[in-house]
């Protein structure tokens with residue numbers, strides 16, 4: 747399925763729309779027993795911390811329990827001030843309305859390999875009966891090099907087809923030790939949204955959405971098999987695109 751590209755006048759408008767989408771998708775799961783949401787780090791943490799709680803305070807706020815899981819995590823040994831889980835725990839989780847979500851994050855204490863194994867087992871338990879976890883919604887960021895989650899250009903993990911979670915100790919972006927969901931999980935999701943802001947991303951956004959490269963960048967390999975793929979861009983990140991996009995302003 748082709749990606750649907752939405753362009754917003756500012757990061758704030760993008761954040762508001764993204765929060766609205768999360769709230770709507772959670773509400774749409776009403777009765778299904780649970781809403782599963784995969785979260786990434788970077789600027790997404792602040793976008794969600796600012797815009798998601800107000801979106802959930804609206805009357806249609808769902809009472810379904812949520813499962814929150816990280817798409818990737820930095821598992822540097824010792825004190826880990828850059829842990830994505832920590833950022834979510836500090837910035838977003840205290841603001842979420844009851845019922846408290848179930849939160850699954852890699853355990854950095856176990857080191858990259860141990861954390862990947864353990865996280866993979868806990869994810870499998872959270873999605874019983876599924877060979878590959880099917881998230882209702884995955885929120886992904888994009889690095890200027892085309893990485894997403896902790897899947898980096900040219901890295902062997904792009905070939906992973908068996909494991910649902912993998913470790914790496916050679917991330918080109920520090921810290922080198924990380925744990926990441928693999929492409930089979932990203933491509934099994936019901937909906938994947940890339941949230942990308944800023945001019946520095948414009949060239950890579952163009953390469954991914956308009957290029958047809960023999961060896962695609964990691965983010966270009968995210969094409970859910972039967973789910974939908976949405977790109978939420980601000981005007982700066984979209985400025986080099988020539989494909990048709992849906993423009994939003996003044997939300």
Ligand code: 6PG
Pocket residue numbers: 786787788789790820830887888889890894895896919920943
């Ligand atoms: C990391 C970050 C990183 C980030 C992207 C996009 O673990 O180093 O989480 O992967 O998500 O680089 O970041 P921005 O949205 O902040 O540009």
